[in-house]
Each structure stands twice: as structure tokens, then as C-alpha cells.
Amino acid sequence: MSRELIYSLVLSVLMVTAPHAPHLPVWTSALGATLLIWRSYLAYSGRPLPGRSALLAITIASLFAILFEFHTLFGREVGITLLGLLASLKLLEIRNRRDAMALIYLCCFSIIVNFFYSQSLATGFYLIATLLVITVSWVHLNMPASAFKPRLKVASTLLLQALPLTLILFLLFPRIQGPLWGLPQDAYSSKSGLDDKMSPGSMAHLILSDDVAFRVRYKGHVPRRDQMYWRGPVLWDFNGTTWVRGKAGDVVPPLLSDASDPVEYEVTLEPNDKNWLFALDMPDGITVPARLTYDFQAISPKPIHERIIYDARSELSYRANLHESDAQLARALRLPPNIDPKTIALAREWRAQSSSDEQVIGHALAYFHNQNFRYTLDPRPSGSIDEFLFSTREGYCEHYASGFVFLMRAAGIPARVVTGYQGGEYNSIGRYYIVRQSDAHAWAEVWLKGSGWRRVDPTAAISPERVERGLSTVQSPGLAISEGAAWLHGLRMNWDALSYQWNQWVIGYNSENQQAYLSRMGLTSAAQRIAYLALILGFIVLLFALYMLRFLFMKKTDRAQRAWLRVCRKLERAGLPRLQHEGPQDYAMRVAASRPDLSFNIHEIADLYIQLRYADSKEDKARLDRLSSAFRP
Amino acid sequence: MTQNLQNVIAQAEAAILGKPRQIRCALACVIARGHLLIEDVPGVGKTTLAHVLARTLGLQFSRIQFTSDLLPADILGVSVFERDNNQFRFHPGPIFSQMLLADEVNRATPKAQSALLEAMEEHQVTIEGETRKLPEPFFVIATQNPSHQIGTYPLPESQLDRFLMRIQMGYPDPVAERGLLSGTDRREIIAGLKPQMDAAELLELQQRAKKVFVSDALLDYVQALLRHTRESAQYEQGLSPRAGLALLSAARAWALIDGRNAVIPEDVQSVLPGVVSHRLPMAGDPADLIEAVAIP
Numbered sequence: 001m002s003r004e005l006i007y008s009l010v011l012s013v014l015m016v017t018a019p020h021a022p023h024l025p026v027w028t029s030a031l032g033a034t035l036l037i038w039r040s041y042l043a044y045s046g047r048p049l050p051g052r053s054a055l056l057a058i059t060i061a062s063l064f065a066i067l068f069e070f071h072t073l074f075g076r077e078v079g080i081t082l083l084g085l086l087a088s089l090k091l092l093e094i095r096n097r098r099d100a101m102a103l104i105y106l107c108c109f110s111i112i113v114n115f116f117y118s119q120s121l122a123t124g125f126y127l128i129a130t131l132l133v134i135t136v137s138w139v140h141l142n143m144p145a146s147a148f149k150p151r152l153k154v155a156s157t158l159l160l161q162a163l164p165l166t167l168i169l170f171l172l173f174p175r176i177q178g179p180l181w182g183l184p185q186d187a188y189s190s191k192s193g194l195d196d197k198m199s200p201g202s203m204a205h206l207i208l209s210d211d212v213a214f215r216v217r218y219k220g221h222v223p224r225r226d227q228m229y230w231r232g233p234v235l236w237d238f239n240g241t242t243w244v245r246g247k248a249g250d251v252v253p254p255l256l257s258d259a260s261d262p263v264e265y266e267v268t269l270e271p272n273d274k275n276w277l278f279a280l281d282m283p284d285g286i287t288v289p290a291r292l293t294y295d296f297q298a299i300s301p302k303p304i305h306e307r308i309i310y311d312a313r314s315e316l317s318y319r320a321n322l323h324e325s326d327a328q329l330a331r332a333l334r335l336p337p338n339i340d341p342k343t344i345a346l347a348r349e350w351r352a353q354s355s356s357d358e359q360v361i362g363h364a365l366a367y368f369h370n371q372n373f374r375y376t377l378d379p380r381p382s383g384s385i386d387e388f389l390f391s392t393r394e395g396y397c398e399h400y401a402s403g404f405v406f407l408m409r410a411a412g413i414p415a416r417v418v419t420g421y422q423g424g425e426y427n428s429i430g431r432y433y434i435v436r437q438s439d440a441h442a443w444a445e446v447w448l449k450g451s452g453w454r455r456v457d458p459t460a461a462i463s464p465e466r467v468e469r470g471l472s473t474v475q476s477p478g479l480a481i482s483e484g485a486a487w488l489h490g491l492r493m494n495w496d497a498l499s500y501q502w503n504q505w506v507i508g509y510n511s512e513n514q515q516a517y518l519s520r521m522g523l524t525s526a527a528q529r530i531a532y533l534a535l536i537l538g539f540i541v542l543l544f545a546l547y548m549l550r551f552l553f554m555k556k557t558d559r560a561q562r563a564w565l566r567v568c569r570k571l572e573r574a575g576l577p578r579l580q581h582e583g584p585q586d587y588a589m590r591v592a593a594s595r596p597d598l599s600f601n602i603h604e605i606a607d608l609y610i611q612l613r614y615a616d617s618k619e620d621k622a623r624l625d626r627l628s629s630a631f632r633p
Numbered sequence: 634m635t636q637n638l639q640n641v642i643a644q645a646e647a648a649i650l651g652k653p654r655q656i657r658c659a660l661a662c663v664i665a666r667g668h669l670l671i672e673d674v675p676g677v678g679k680t681t682l683a684h685v686l687a688r689t690l691g692l693q694f695s696r697i698q699f700t701s702d703l704l705p706a707d708i709l710g711v712s713v714f715e716r717d718n719n720q721f722r723f724h725p726g727p728i729f730s731q732m733l734l735a736d737e738v739n740r741a742t743p744k745a746q747s748a749l750l751e752a753m754e755e756h757q758v759t760i761e762g763e764t765r766k767l768p769e770p771f772f773v774i775a776t777q778n779p780s781h782q783i784g785t786y787p788l789p790e791s792q793l794d795r796f797l798m799r800i801q802m803g804y805p806d807p808v809a810e811r812g813l814l815s816g817t818d819r820r821e822i823i824a825g826l827k828p829q830m831d832a833a834e835l836l837e838l839q840q841r842a843k844k845v846f847v848s849d850a851l852l853d854y855v856q857a858l859l860r861h862t863r864e865s866a867q868y869e870q871g872l873s874p875r876a877g878l879a880l881l882s883a884a885r886a887w888a889l890i891d892g893r894n895a896v897i898p899e900d901v902q903s904v905l906p907g908v909v910s911h912r913l914p915m916a917g918d919p920a921d922l923i924e925a926v927a928i929p
Binding site: 558561579580581582583584585586610611613614615616617 | 851898928
């Protein structure tokens with residue numbers, strides 16, 4: 001085992017295991033790194049490998065440590081830890097070719113494990129690079145004498161040659177429904193995202209998160225920014241600090257009347273581990289199995305554990321549930337007893353001054369607008385609505401939504417809090433909107449007789465930019481994108497556009513897409529599909545076999561003949577094909593007759609070929625190779 | 634040696650106008666220790682070719698005109714009782730010569746024909762229990778007239794096989810014919826020809842021809858040719874292994890005439906029409922065979 005090969009194998013193991021470091025216990029990463037460094041040092045210094053007993057001791061100790069850490073030897077994390085540690089340990093006992101082969105196979109297998117955690121484009125690129133490193137090691141093992149560059153060339157060629165088969169298998173191999181091999185439950189570790197309850201400060205962590213919630217591509221006309229309210233959970237019940245969804249009593253089904261201004265769009269939803277599908281106010285139709293709750297939230301029957309793509313349709317102008325049930329209206333007026341007396345007093349005062357519900361709403365919005373309220377993501381803590389409305393007067397969407405709904409209920413107008421996302425960032429490269437967790441938003445809905453539930457966004461009264469231009473303008477006013485960061489922003493948009501395509505076409509190629517795609521090709525039944533898959537695979541195997549057979553017969557065609565045939569091919573391209581029965585001498589004469597400029601060269605080549613192939617000659621075969629390569633008809 | 638060979642060719646070509654191929658074929662037959670059958674109408678120079686070759690190669694020449702009453706003894710010779718010393722003495726027939734022209738061989742009876750053909754094959758004759766070697770080199774040019782078949786005994790196919798090549802003289806092209814008509818009498822020219830080599834040199838050439846190198850690649854080609862005649866529906870029956878051997882020895886001689894020490898496919902192709910045409914009954918143009926088989 002050459003030193004270089006060991007380094008190459010160490011690099012392979014390192015690249016395959018390194019991405020797991022963040023989600024495994026620190027000591028395992030440290031142990032793995034130590035083993036790799038140790039192995040590299042042994043290779044560097046030429047010292048002997050540790051004995052079997054030492055390795056056995058380390059292995060058993062690590063097993064116990066893993067058992068102690070995880071309390072089990074089964075499961076995904078444990079499996080990965082074991083795989084990584086054993087690969088590192090295997091490196092320490094590489095003595096012959098077979099050991100190296102085993103390690104290379106192990107590395108290849110470990111590549112797939114990485115996809116349990118991330119299937120992003122970046123991961124894809126990284127793992128292709130890893131595969132290349134592994135393949136280079138593999139080639140090195142089989143061509144020990146070669147230099148790095150030819151090794152890299154062979155490895156790259158091999159991977160490129162595998163590409164067509166990969167594509168065919170990607171398109172035709174039955175897609176596994178659901179996550180790979182039924183990933184264990186811990187695969188769905190808590191993801192950041194909206195919650196189905198809201199208390200002051202609960203959204204703050206979201207608003208600082210850059211994670212993508214979903215991406216939207218509009219078909220046809222694009223709504224105004226202040227119409228892009230992505231509806232999530234609707235919260236009804238308030239206990240003084242926290243809004244929750246609560247239990248509904250008697251409900252009427254969701255019904256839109258006088259709906260107009262429809263907008264259609266495609267949503268690529270990142271997994272949120274909830275059943276929520278996001279759609280614009282108010283959703284009217286969705287292509288995946290879903291139902292609308294009584295308060296117009298789209299709900300999927302299954303939790304969204306993997307990225308899904310759906311088309312949806314919404315009505316931007318509507319009257320929602322004109323005839324709401326009395327139980328629900330009563331619920332939308334309920335307030336916890338004996339809290340926030342000042343707020344209730346204020347609301348009653350407005351009620352007394354106003355002749356209609358609209359006027360009360362106007363009073364409230366004007367109050368937010370005029371009383372020096374401030375939109376900030378870092379407000380002074382306010383324990384109650386009273387405190388927020390009368391002393392701190394600082395907060396962001398959830399404070400305003402909460403305060404507003406409280407005021408409305410106190411004034412006798414049915415109201416509820418709606419959470420979701422607002423706006424989104426336009427990616428001009430991919431022509432879609434990215435909605436991030438930071439676009440999380442909360443707003444209010446009031447029920448007015450004759451117009452049903454109507455959206456009121458109190459945040460817009462305090463910080464209209466938040467709604468019109470997005471959160472980033474609020475965070476650093478006037479400096480949303482500084483000059484220096486412009487190219488970075490451009491890069492980010494490009495990358496996101498690429499990821500979007502990746503998600504759409506590669507990750508998003510699920511069993512339904514495959515079904516649709518194959519049906520379009522005329523393969524409808526499963527049996528037919530399997531038959532075609534078998535046919536194509538068989539064909540590939542056949543081609544491969546023929547290719548190998550060619551090599552079998554190639555032994556008969558000696559080097560001189562190959563060189564001669566090369567010359568013949570060149571002349572054929574030049575318009576002077578050799579007849580199948582034409583001997584070298586005749587051919588050379590014919591070529592020389594029609595191309596006198598080639599006369600000398602072709603005769604030299606033909607004579608040498610005759611010498612090498614038909615005479616018992618010890619002429620230099622390499623010379624014919626050179627002549628045939630240099631021959632330019 | 635090669636120079637002598639070139640002189641032979643040059644002199645023969647000067648004497649027989651416009652027939653370089655036939656000259657070379659005949660020469661290849663001599664060098665390959667085979668025999669030549671010329672099939673053509675009278676008067677196209679069959680006899681002239683034999684005469685010219687014999688004189689140019691410095692060979693002792695005799696000629697038998699085959700007729701229907703020809704007896705084997707007329708070819709092989711006969712033992713005659715000599716009264717002087719009171720015993721039989723063998724009088725060798727015309728076959729005891731280095732070059733024999735058997736004119737119109739198909740006009741003799743099969744008995745006479747087979748006497749000639751057996752001698753050709755074995756380079757010896759057995760008369761009255763005594764085996765006599767024929768001189769070396771020994772070369773027979775037999776001629777056959779394809780027309781006027783009445784009263785003739787065409788050589789059976791099995792006997793045709795004894796000839797290494799069968800060629801046709803063909804009419805001369807206009808230029809050659811002009812030269813022929815305007816030039817000196819052929820018989821005078823032949824009389825004035827000088828031998829360009831002797832029998833010993835010819836024997837040495839024959840030995841050298843046997844040593845001309847044949848590579849595996851060329852054997853592949855010859856086998857491909859043979860296989861094609863056996864597998865193709867175009868041929869009633871394929872070429873025999875003896876035909877393959879004949880093809881190879883003729884090609885070796887051809888390569889030697891061309892000044893090469895190894896056989897190339899072109900040599901095989903050059904001799905192939907002469908070698909196979911009488912061994913492939915009812916099979917059109919031998920050129921078809923060449924074109925049908927790729928050189929491996």
C-alpha cells in the first residue's frame with residue numbers, strides 16, 4: 001500500500017463522514033478525527049500499524065461508549081456513528097488489496113447515508129466530489145503505477161460513463177413512496193416553522209431565520225404585495241398571554257361568496273412536519289389531497305415530512321362565511337375575564353363613539369398609527385395587552401395582531417388572529433417568490449355583517465413598509481441591500497434558483513411524477529413498466545457484453561492492424577474508403593493515384609504494415625502507430 | 634537470381650505481346666512446381682507461350698499432339714527389344730523432358746490422358762514394373778480447345794485438379810495485335826531467344842518459393858476465401874483443402890516473382906482466378922469471390 005493511496009483513502013473516509021459531525025456526539029467526531037490523523041501519521045512516518053489486539057480494544061471501547069451514549073445499538077444515528085468509526089478503524093488495519101477494496105465499498109455505501117440528512121443541491125455536489133475521490137482511490141488501487149492526473153482522468157471517465165445508466169435508472173426505477181426505507185421517526189426532528197399557538201415573542205426566533213418555508217411561482221397575473229397573505233393556522237382562543245386554536249363548537253363549512261380576482265400558483269413547500277399547506281387568502285382549490293378547515297386553512301391528511309409541490313387557486317376578492325354559526329361568532333368575542341381593563345375601556349369608548357363596526361376598526365387603526373407605536377423585532381417585554389397598548393408601545397406583528405383582536409372583541413366585533421406568511425422575496429433569475437421563515441406574520445380577521453370575515457392587518461397601520469416591501473426593509477431601513485452585498489445577494493438568488501430547479505426536477509421527481517412521466521411515454525401498467533425496465537437493462541447488459549466481446553476478438557487484431565485500420569478510417573472520412581477486399585498495396589496505389597500528395601505517406605505506411613502483418617519482420621510497431629497517428633489525409 | 638527472373642519476364646513479354654498476366658501465371662506455375670492448363674481457341678499463342686518459356690528458362694522442350702488414337706506408350710515411352718545386345722531397352726517417350734506441351738489434351742482417350750496426368754502428379758512413371766523418375770524441373774503445359782467438343786474427351790473435374798492453374802490466353806488487345814501483325818515472324822523471334830537462366834537456377838527458385846513466408850494473417854484470409862466457397866449458395870461445391878494448398882503455393886511463387894519474401898493478400902488475389910476457376914464448377918467470375926471476402 002503506497003503512502004499516497006493511504007492518504008487518498010483517509011481523504012475518502014473523511015469526506016464521507018465529515019458531514020455527520022454536526023448531528024453526532026462530539027466525542028465520536030473527535031475519535032474519528034484522531035484515528036484518521038493517526039493513520040496519516042503512520043503512513044507518513046512509515047511506522048507499523050497497530051496490532052490486532054489494540055484495534056480490538058479500541059473497537060470494543062467505542063462500542064461501549066456508543067451504547068452508553070445512545071442506550072442502544074440500533075437506529076439511524078447509532079448506525080452512522082458505527083459506520084464512521086468502523087471505517088476509520090478499518091483504515092488502521094489495511095494490509096492488502098482486499099482490505100482496501102472493503103474500505104472503498106464501505107465509503108461508497110456511506111455516501112447514501114448522507115442523504116438521510118440533506119438532499120440539497122450543495123449536498124449533491126459535495127457527494128459527487130466525494131464519489132470522485134473514492135473512485136480515484138479505487139483507480140489508484142488498480143493502477144498503482146499511474147500518476148495522479150491519469151488516475152483522475154480514468155475516474156472521471158468512469159463516472160461520466162455511468163451517467164447514462166444513472167439517468168435511465170433515475171427515470172425508470174420505481175420511486176419509493178415516502179421517505180427512503182421508512183426513515184425512523186427521529187428523522188423528523190423539530191423544524192423551525194409556524195406554531196399553532198402564539199404568545200408575545202414566540203415568533204421572534206422565526207423572524208430571524210433565513211430558512212425557506214416555501215417557494216411560489218405564479219401562473220398568470222401576480223397579486224400585489226399587500227395581497228400576498230399566506231394563510232396558516234387561525235387562532236381563536238386567548239388566555240391573556242397566549243392565543244391558541246382551541247376547540248370549535250358548532251361550525252358551518254367554509255364558503256366563499258362573491259369570489260373574484262382568482263390567482264393560480266404553484267407552491268413548493270419545504271417539510272414543516274405539520275399538516276399545513278399554505279395558500280393565499282382565500283384558498284379555493286388545491287391539487288394535493290387536502291381539506292379546508294371551517295376557518296379556511298388548507299390541511300393535508302398527512303404531515304408534510306418531505307418537500308411537496310402543489311398547485312393552488314385563491315380568490316383575492318371574496319366574502320368569507322357570510323353566515324357564520326352563532327357558536328363561532330360567540331367564540332370570536334370571548335375574552336378572558338378580568339384582565340386588561342384599560343384596553344376594554346378604550347374599546348368601549350370607541351364603540352360608543354361609532355355608529356358602525358367599520359368606524360370602530362378605523363378608530364383602532366388610527367390609534368395604532370397616531371399614538372407613536374413602533375415596529376421593532378426587539379421590543380421591551382410587555383406582560384399584558386394593557387401594558388403594550390399604553391406603555392411600551394413596541395412590538396411586531398404578533399403584538400399588533402393580538403392587541404387588535406383583543407380590542408375588537410372588547411368592542412363587540414367578532415375577531416380572530418390569523419398566522420402565516422406575508423410577502424416573499426422575488427427571485428428574478430428563477431422568476432419565483434421565496435417565502436422564508438422570516439416572512440412569518442400574524443394579522444387579524446374581523447367578521448362584519450354583510451361582508452363576512454375580512455382581513456385587517458394592524459401591522460400595516462404602524463409599519464406599512466413591512467407589508468409593502470418586506471421585512472428586510474424594516475430591519476435596516478434604507479440599507480436593505482448595500483452596495484457591497486449586491487453581488488452576494490445576486491449569488492444567493494442564483495443559488496436559490498438552482499436549488500429550486502433541483503428541488504423541482506430531481507428531489508421532486510416522486511412516484512406521482514414518475515407515473516405521469518411514464519404514462520406520457522405510453523407505459524401505463526406496472527407490468528409494462530417492469531418489462532421496459534428489464535428490456536432497457538437487458539439491452540444495456542447486451543451492449544456491454546458485446547463491448548467486452550469486441551475486446552475478446554480485439555486480441556486477434558494486432559497492433560499493426562489497429563494502426564492500419566485507423567489509417568483506413570481516416571482515409572474513409574477523407575472520401576477514399578478502402579474496399580473490404582482491397583489489400584494494403586492495392587489500396588495504397590489507389591490512394592496515391594487519386595491523392596498524389598499522400599503518395600509518400602501512404603506507401604510508407606502500407607509497406608510498413610505489410611512488413612509487420614504479412615512478413616516475418618522485426619520492424620518497429622510503434623513506428624507504425626506514430627505514422628498512423630500523424631497521418632492527415 | 635531475382636535479376637534473372639526479371640530478365641525472363643522481360644524477354645517473354647517482348648516475345649509475346651500484351652500477355653504479361655499469362656506469362657506471370659505460367660511462370661508462377663513453373664516456380665510452384667505445378668502444371669498449367671491453357672484453355673482457348675487455336676491461334677491465340679498457346680504454343681508460342683510454351684515455346685518462349687522453354688527457351689527463356691533454358692529448358693529441354695518436347696511436344697505431344699494429342700489425338701484420339703494416342704496410346705499411353707506414345708507419351709511415356711516403350712521398351713523395345715534390341716537384337717544387337719539381345720535385350721529390351723527402354724525408349725523414353727516425350728514425357729521425359731523438362732517442359733512438355735500437351736496440345737489439345739482433350740482429344741485423346743481417357744486412358745492416354747490419365748497416363749499423362751499420373752506422371753504429372755507423381756513426377757515419375759512406372760513402366761513394366763520399373764519406376765523411372767522424370768527430369769527435374771518438370772513442367773507440363775496442356776492446352777484444351779473449349780469449342781468443337783464432338784469427338785473429344787473433356788478432362789473430368791477430378792483430373793482438372795491436377796493442374797495448378799487454368800488460364801485463358803484471350804485475344805490480344807489492338808495495340809499488341811498491331812505489333813504482332815507488323816512485326817517479325819514469331820517463329821524467328823522464338824528461334825533467336827536466349828536462355829536467361831538454367832535448370833539449376835529454376836530448381837533453386839522452386840526451393841526459394843517454398844520458403845516464402847506466410848503469416849497467420851494471410852492464412853486467415855485464405856481460410857476465409859475457402860470458407861466462403863463452402864458456405865455460399867453461389868457455389869455448387871466448395872474448394873478442397875488441396876485447392877487451398879495450391880492457392881498458397883501459387884501465391885508464394887507470385888510473391889517471389891514480385892520480389893517479395895512474404896505473401897500478401899494481393900498475391901493471393903492475383904493467382905486466385907487461375908487457381909480456382911477450374912476447381913469451382915459453374916461458378917461465374919472468380920473476381921466475385923475476391924470481392925465477396927473481406928481481408929481480415
